[in-house]
Amino acid sequence: MKKLFLLDGMALAYRAHFALIRSPIFNSKGMNTSAVFGFTATLIDLIQKQAPSHLAIAFDTSAPTDRHRLHPEYKANRDAMPEDLSIALPYIESIASGFNIPILKLDGYEADDIIGTLAKQAERDGFDSIYMVTPDKDFGQLVSEKIHMYRPSRKGDGAEIWGKAEILEKWAIQNTEQVIDMLGLCGDSSDNIPGVPGIGAKTAAKLLAAYGSIEKLLEHTSELKGKQKEQIETHADQAKLSKVLATINQAVPIDYTWEALTLQNPSNEALAELFSELEFRTLGKRLFGQSYQHLGDQEAEANFSLSGELSSDAQADKKAAEKVQPSRNAKTEVYSENTRTLKQLDKTQVAYRLIQSDSDLDPLLHAIERSQCFAFDTETNSLNTQIAELKGIAFVTEKNRGWFLPYKTKYDSFLQKLFANPAIIKIGHNLKYDLSILENHGIHVSGTCYDSLIAHALIQPEQRHNLDILAENLLQYKTIPFSEIADLSELPKTKGSEKKSTLIDYDSINLDALADYAIEDADITWQLWSILKPQLEEQGQSEVFYKIEMPLLPILIAMEQEGIRLCVDTLRAIGESLSLEIDSLKTKIFESAGKEFNLNSPKQLGIILFEELALVDKPKKTKTGQYATNEQTLSSLAGKHPIAADILEYRQLSKLISTYIEALPQTISPKTQRIHTHFTQVQTATGRLSSNQPNLQNIPIRSKNGKAIRKAFIPRNEGWKILSADYSQVELRILAALSKDPSMIQAFHDKLDIHASTAAKIYQIPIESVTREQRSTAKMVNFGIPYGISPFGLAQRLGTVSRSEAKALIDNYFQQFPTIQNYIEEQIERARRDGFVSTLMGRRRYLRDINSSNGSIRAAAERNAINMPIQGTAADLIKIAMIEIQRQLECAHLESKMLLQVHDELVFDLKPEEKDSVLAILEKEMVEAIQLDCPLEIEIGIGDNWLEAH
Template identity: 50%
Template sequence: MPRLFLLDGMALVYRAHFALIRNPIRNSKGINTSALYGFTNTLLTILENEQPSHLGVAFDTSAPTPRHLKFPEYKAQREDMPEELAAAIPHVKRLCRAFHIPVLEIDGFEADDLIGTLARRAESDGQFETYMVTPDKDFAQLLAPRTFMWRPGKQGADREIIGLNELPEIWGVGQPDQIIDLLGMMGDAVDNIPGIPGIGPKTAQKLIAEFGSLEGVLAHTSKLKGKQKENIEAHADIARLSKDLATIITDAPIDTSWEDLVLSPRDDHAVKDLFTEFEFRTLSKRLFGDAPTSSSPPSPTPKNADPHPSLQETFQRLTDVPHTYHLVDTPEKQAELFLHLQHQSRFCFDIESTSLDRFEARLLGIAFSWKAHEGWYLPTPDPTSLPPELSALLGNAAEKIGHNLKYDLCVLHRHGIEVAGPFFDTMLADALVAPDRRHTMDYLAETLLGYSPIKLTDIAAPPSASDADDLFSLAEKKPKSKELDIAAIPLATLAEYAAEDADITFQLAQHLRPLLVESDQERVFSEIEAPLLPVLVHMEMEGIRMDPSALQEIGQTLGHRIDALGREITDIAGRPFNLNSPKQLGEILFDDLKLVEKPKKTRTGQYKTDEQTLSSLSGTHPIIDAILEYREITKLKSTYLDALPQHLQASTGRIHTHFHQLVAATGRLASTDPNLQNIPVRSTAGREIRRAFVPKEGFTLLSCDYSQIELRVMAALADDPSMIDDFRHQKDIHTATAARVWGVAEKDVTSEQRRGAKMVNFGIIYGISAFGLSQRLGIPRGEAAEIIDSYFKQYPAVRTFMDRTIEEARDQGYAETLTGRRRHFPDLRSSNATIRGNAERAAINTPIQGSSADMIKRAMIHIDAHLRKKAYHSRMLLQIHDELIFDLDPAEEATLVPEILGLMETALPLPGHVPILVEHGTGPNWLAAH
């Protein structure tokens, strides 16, 4: 029987766009291609696997429908279509035309109605199996013996076929037309169909089971009781209207014939042009077998797309590619491997271990590759007695290639092997080349090489209870999976898996090198990110000492303060309530205390009590500041004081955070497990936590902090003479700014004026508005606007710099730091003022914050090299934004501290010879040293 596929184009593009809203796919021009890619992927899956004979794609138009005429509020609550999605729809239609697939659209009718009309017509003709392709469950009202729903799978699952047999399980009714009775009673929030108040799905199902239909329920309300009877009788007309609105039209005036929908050969030239334009290399290979030909960054497969088996089959696998992998299981083979490695100017290595915990991982072996399709695997049955030649080879001057090398370097460090650079980390390289996509090795192999590596889940089994110490929880280094028993994998199997990893990573490096050059990121990679790798390894493995007794003492103090604040807040409220319940808090603030005449609400109708809302009310009532303090201290206690002891490494008694180089778009370092970057420094409670960080025995803590570095960078980039002069004369920049803005002598600047100037100085970097400044300073918006206007009159070069940065970023598509690090901003061309404004503020901030991040990274590289070259005992422990923390040997203080300060001050000279100042301090804990 012929198979008719009717695609709900609107639902499919919406689904694809929002599935990837947190991590959209963008091509090298910055265009969001998520919707087009997702739609194309679904279309190809149908064409490849379902053998359709007839096919059409339906779309809505902007014209009102009969539903809008009957009920103007129909879909009125929906937000406007996202700008990037609207821009994608014409290209989706272009794709349909390139495949010679009819685009179905009629003013006054939704895509649902066109599909409903054709599906009913096909069922009546009796000559088709009809499949309605949509994620929308409401289409189930059209199910019939030969009419089915084809729902795309979620998160990698296969598609779902829904027929009459599945109807009761999904909807809880026996007949398709009863679905519109359900919707008539319970409504549909998505389409703003009201329904009957108080009637939910389960109640509606019970009523339909008893009375058969909405009309049956309305005819027998005498059998109902109480509030339910009252609601149904009072809203009978609304229920009938809701049922009408939910009914898919099946007699739309569509004149498309079956002959029009016959699947015909596609226009390969037009399809290839479109794939080339949007850089769909993986789809091109899938459809035409083309290998990637361009050296520009390829378009990534969507993170949350629906990978279908047919897509995977287009990738080459190990069995498809001639290869030579060696298991180094004899002394002769080991000697041969080491001899080869001695003659390589670069080689890839990849370790296999039993855990992602750097301190628990047991080394199982190391794979090597220096030629495509060739690899070697050296097992290490006794990791406590490794071949001495191994340490020498990994410590030689050859370039070492790997993926997420920091993990490998940490484990090898733990096993007594120091790996020497230079390094080429394919994960870091790809993060610079294509920051918006995933960077796992398997994903990049499929995206860049058209190759699907062996999956660890295919060769390893879950661990037994007795193997608790041999777990490999797949995370950053491998695809996520449950814990697996790596040690139990047969040696020959593990050798092939490991050698393939090294081989593919070596090939990825060869592919990424020209992309770094083409994207002008080679300098950032080779001078900053790659040399920083061993520095972070040294810092992570060194860790920092904690004082458990200080943590306990601070935790008890905060606990008492939390209890006191809780009592204070309930006393002010006049009745007890759950302080951690936003709903109950909102009722106290806005129903009982009536702090705001028209309080804002969330989409669910609940009062907003988020931090921004409460901060805007600070000072208006004692309860607000008490709640803000309660929230801050409660979060500090749970996030740090209660959690930090759990991060103490048993074997060292120290905390070893994980540093991440390229998580932040500006290049700033981030840390996790635990996150030490977010310990507040402005609040008393936040500062107290730093008292628990202490030096090792016989040492002191040294803190070196760049002073007002982002303002200095801004002054240099703007080339503002007044600001530069203030820095050169070592003036207090906030006092000097206040004097200029308010037109007074510096000695006459008040504390309030200095505070306002400080807020403007730092706020300008982040694009602060008059509204934002007024909220932070607690002053009228007009006064805040005057301060900002006066600021730009005194520092006109700053205004020029900001305007120039936005314009250049709009023209080029990116903003860049002093070292050339780039951040792309496709939203600078958005017609949505809010979206465009956010992009403009980020574009201004990027060269400032990004250059500051590059500066401290370069300083860390130079300081680490200096400490090791001169064999100092002092060690660099932490980087927290603009601050470096050290375990300082007191005997080295007089010589070393000036050297560290000099290396920091000269790490990245600023234009215009703007001076860089580093403040420092020492003490028995971090708080005392800072």
Template identity: 45%
Template sequence: MSKKLFLLDAMALIYRAYYALIRSPRITTKGKNTNAQFGFTNTLFDLINKEKPTHLAVCFDTHAPTERHIDFTDYKANRQEAPEDLLASIPDIQRIIRGFNIPCVELDGYEADDVIGTLAWQAADAGYEVYMVTPDKDYGQLLIHPNVFIYKPPYMGSKEEILDAQKVCEKWDIARVEQVVDILGLMGDAVDNIPGIPGVGEKTAAKLLKEFDNLENVLANADSIKGALGEKVRNGRESAIISKKLATIITNVPVQFHEEDYMLKAWNNQELIDSFTELEFKTLGKRILGDSFNAFQTAPAGVQTDLFGNAVEPKGTAKDEESLVAAGSGFNADKNINNTPHAYHLLDTAEKIQAFVNKAIEQTEVCFDTETTGLDANEAELVGMSFSYTPAEAYYIPCPANREETLAVLQLVKPLFDAPSITWIGQNLKFDLLMLKWYNMELKGNLYDTMLAHYVVEPEGRRSMDLLSAQYLGYEPVHIEELIGKKGKQQGNMRDVPVEKITDYAAEDADITLQLKHALHPQLKSKEVERVFYEVENPLVKVLTAMEFEGVKVDTDFLKEYSKQLEIEAKQFEENVYTAAGVRFNLSSPRQLGEVLFDKLKLDPKAKKTKTGQYATGEDVLLKLAANNPIVDDILGYRELTKLKSTYVDALPEMINSKTGRVHTSYAQAVAVTGRLSSNNPNLQNIPIRTDRGREIRKAFIPRDSDHTLISADYSQIELRVIAAISGDPNMCEAFKQGRDIHTATAAKVYGIADEEVTKEQRYKAKSVNFGIIYGQGAFGLADNLGISRTEAKEIIDNYKKEFSGITRYMDDMINFAKEHGYVQTLMGRKRWLRDINSSNFTVRGFAERNAINSPIQGTAADMVKMAMIRIQAVMEKEKLRSRMILQVHDELVFDAHKDELDMLKPLILENMQQALLLPNEVPVVAELGSGFNWLEAH
């Protein structure tokens, strides 16, 4: 086997890993951002696993100045400060590297690329294949040695890429890799603040090198270069010389490649266990260390803990239970069922069940959990139920496989379920309520969902019971895999597990969830999120349960015919593309499409390539080409139709429930940080409505029978009404009060004309500003979006800010509030925590600032529609209506309405939507309503 050395450019990979997850950061239960640690570890492990290096090292920069800084004081001076979370990740990453028994190499006075370059050439001379793992383009100059390569690891869905000298030359359009430093000397490098020759870009630099071979010859022949370019070269002589020196990687650093130091060795498993436990790499830890790894296994030595895993005082002192539980113990979970006192009872006779019900019905709160045969509540069967009302004590009632026998068991428990005075505690209670509904049972009392309590306390991050238990109780529950194997509840069979084992597992779930309630409850008060929990999230659980249970009827005959139609139309688009291209190819292959569009048809001489080296052919790229190239419309048409067909038209019939003949979407209540609901199977939020073909899919959603019709009720421009109300901007508030079209009113103000003079184009531009400015869109983004000049875009934005100064003031106020308090909030008190709002890194800080501006708007709109759902459902149940609320999509509610109830139902819906959450500054909330035989017709 050949000897392969991999040299990793640590900081380049750390930056890359950090920013890859910036929009959905990984935050531990202690509030630590682990984007960089997680991404770097994944890259390192995948590289070891897949590429099988024999030798490996990770090279770091140091804080000491280098010769480049001495030669050019502005070297890397324009780089923004590294994000604080990224800097904090470096010790963790170095610890992980040590755990893998891999050397970290660094040397004061030199950068990592100098160290890598030196080691690479030494190892290559010794007969090694050397792979420099980095996304940095400068490394191409080192490929002079035939045994040295650049290895770009997979990133954001792209595959890994290995570059040799030929590929580097093709990328730069140069003849020899030695010219990489010449091209950098000419064009500079903005990332490292290497100036180059002002006004000389990559293509011009490559052209000069084709003629003069190297930078020195370019400068020597500057007088023969005509026109403005010659002037630039002559004026930039000194800048070019220093730039080439700055870009040249040093290959005689005083480091030595001793192969025994870089050989891969056995890992230091304890170091990795400690690191992964602290960083909460539960799944990644198992992937690397095997199933024996337990992310909860390390506990502080010598600390005495109580039932909840919290530190306790020595005998003779005391703390009240609430403060103990509220304090939490962090992620280290050394408590489990085997070393913690508990009393879990199996109730397997009618007498035992009756005795339990008689006692439990006297309680004010009872924790409840179901065990089932699967994760889809609409398809699964009950295996058993667990209950707890005292910490460390719980009860399990098994349910027979025979449905009639299970119904008999449930009748014994029904008096408890029907008790209105009991508050039912659970983790993701919607699932348990839905299971009961399939057995004609419900919980009559109030609910307290620990998953939702954690959601309003900490909207970001994960909230599985295992994680919450570890964080707040220092306790590791039994894992389902321990009962039914690796594949878990979805594919395993709980009925095959001995009842004694299920008793421990199920009773523990109820017990731990009860304890979680005690731990989380004080945080609702301390973080001032009680109102949104009790008035919005908790009561919504029963509403969503009812909606998911009802489902919606789907017209399969329509879908079958529409699928055929889409296939015919897509085929026509495909043939049009082949005719225009003059060649047949795989239209679904982005690589082949890019080659046809940009190599063969030359549609864009400045076409950009992705990190994998292929042309970018995304929708945004194609739309810019569409005006002058008819082939692009056919490509976009083909893509739209094939996606509609596969994602919705052909998929929806497969989702029909065999028991009901209806589609039952599942709503996720605790995912979106803004408070919005999301859905899956099917994902209703993504059903396209902007194109005629996409809207057509809504025809497939129909009433249950001829006695019903569909009603669609939609909030009108709710987010703009919310920002007007919160900001108090007089012009925008007045426009809404007068019932004017807000985009026309905005255009009239921006252009200084009357409403009736506003053109369609001006209204469209105003609409783009209305929606764009609160999401941080500037002149560049607006110009790109509207296809106008940056000058015109800037003028529109400047006029907007002048006429709607209250909006600008709101944006500034929200950012300042967040900087002072660390969060922003909706009108209902839903909080969005912004831990990066004071970051010195402007990219990270800017992302937090945009969230500070738009989260109160999106969140308030989300709260409003949820409160409307709660109000409408309550009235429908009180009036015992036969109509049902069946769908929620963005700001829209859909009802399967009985025709006899339409006269009552329509005003009921409108009134409750418009009164659900009154806005300040007397800004009216308006909802619009339609009805029809299908969803499209109703909308």
């Protein structure tokens, strides 16, 4: 059977790269191998499952095509290729060569055209089936009875096959050739093909159903009406051009023979070397068998038969050597599915037990007593800890051995005794959730707890820390999907906080299946911790993990469970005031525009600003061809016309209403009548805590209206107060300490106005002569330097100086504070040498782009190298302070509670009678949390609400 597969190399590479953009794969040399991995996985999957007789890969070249000559804007909207992807492409071609697959490319033609030419020729030459391997929808125009689209998944583990029926259904057309007409009418934003403005897919499908093609449609425009008629007639030439641009060339003069495209056995030696360099262990095993080991200093060879099994001679060698390499000489059969990519649960290899009676608890207790340690995982019916019901707990005391206890209140005494035992170590993954669930069910947890999620976040802060992903990446294991044991089809399709509050019907889940699912999660957690624990020590993260992050965890749980009270009446009154301001702004904006329009429509706004008011000669456009009306664009127009500033203000006030006035009351717990935000320890690379559902850290504080929102946050008890304790200029103080700059340290010791002091030095004038404007400029410089601000960035922020004047300010700053400049240069150099930077406590941030050849990418990494040690040390500082404050509050048996952490600020419910005690604790513990050469100071405010206290 003649079966041809034609791969769109560039499209597949891009797809693989961005599929893993949130959790990229890096080898030990720091190379991002995501694109190569995804491409290779797709290739192996395709060969093993589809058994092609012929195969080729087409690539674009950098040379312009006829499309570019016809339409210079063709694909001009695309961002530059990511540097990681440009590095990966030669490896992808080498992989193709290693598989002995021809690579087809020709200057002046795109891969689409090459694939189209070969696909149609193969159809004429009698091939049984032809598959175009690409995610690009444009290829639908080529689909016929024998030609299909093969659309791989993003990670290379399966595909969708589209034939004529699928194309006709998805495009709502009568024949596949009409795909070109659809693109001609609708355009294609990814290729910057314009189409006809105002014509969407539904309208285009109706027009083609009536007229068949663009040409026929243009012959009958007299039959159209209104705006549609006007748009099509006005843009007729654009529609015809768009159709030409979208048409795949089927006559590319490229040299090939079908014999050359016949599938060959791969070159074992070439692939083994590539897989070794790229560190593709999983793919190596998938390709060469489970005995594969990536090349090291010693090499061992074994002969493989075409079935992928070891030959009889090699079986003898296998007994002599535990690990073997793929043969450099023998052929490897990769065209079968005998090998598995990832391990899965094998019930014959594990001892998972469902506890069905009280006597079944005895083996679990004995195992825990022996190990004095267990990993556990709770099963609940919701991700929202406030409403979740405990359904069961899985326990694991060693690899592949565990128990599942379906929760019943009769087990409360047993569970309370077990979890309260301080001598037993408890291990979890996303432990804050599990501990919150237990606390909500009256099960208090004491003693040492370890969280494998937080451990991984310290070791690999830029990667994802999901249990399933870590199981695949670190254990080469695929966990049981929850959808495999539970019917989720009836659940409402929700997202965000609504999704987390969805209740799952656990009663319908088979108990044995649930036990396997839960124990497997606990088992994976146990195995992950055994891997990650030594890595914490190896990477210098032990102190951060054991002394900061883990002691902080129960404090965050207590803060989340305490919650904060919101006065809805106050919030509603603020909303009414904002609505009046919005109405006034709308009137002003419409008067400036000379007409009413939809203020929330960027398209309509763009037309007003750039066509009717003509505020800019050459306005910027977005990738979709609309005028840019973002905040940066409007800010640049603020000095040219009052409408721009009014629109910015309108948007800010509208956001306050939608994000806070309307949304916050919806987050009040019916059970407690308070808001319970969730704090996350692993969301930022600097170590800062983040807050979500709702986010109480991003309530605006710079505008009067934004600040007013804080007025609605009040104490939980009548007569109590809100207390706010805020570090003063903490990042500047840390910069002074880390750089050991004597001038800045002395200024803080002398309690000088640091910005006035800096201005006096920059302008070389007495401090008493510093003007308000000079102080403001110095303040911007002071806060910009820790973020690696450039002259361009400083000039843009100040808005009153040129780039050269901004450069002079920065130069003057470094002349006055040379040790700060030295510190910055040393940090960048250290990052180049080590690949990471650290906080004072040792928290690391890896900067893989620090030696990038791309200047803008490298500059961003350099800014992170400067800022992370400062911001990260500030994050460590307040976390340590929180730990000590909570300890002192508990030791003194005080009722006042810590409620929120908002960057450098802590918010408390204060019992008035405890004021002096609480102030004494804060003033000591916050100032002394970390010993610095530069003194730390805090500002404390007390009021009837958060606004008054801050």
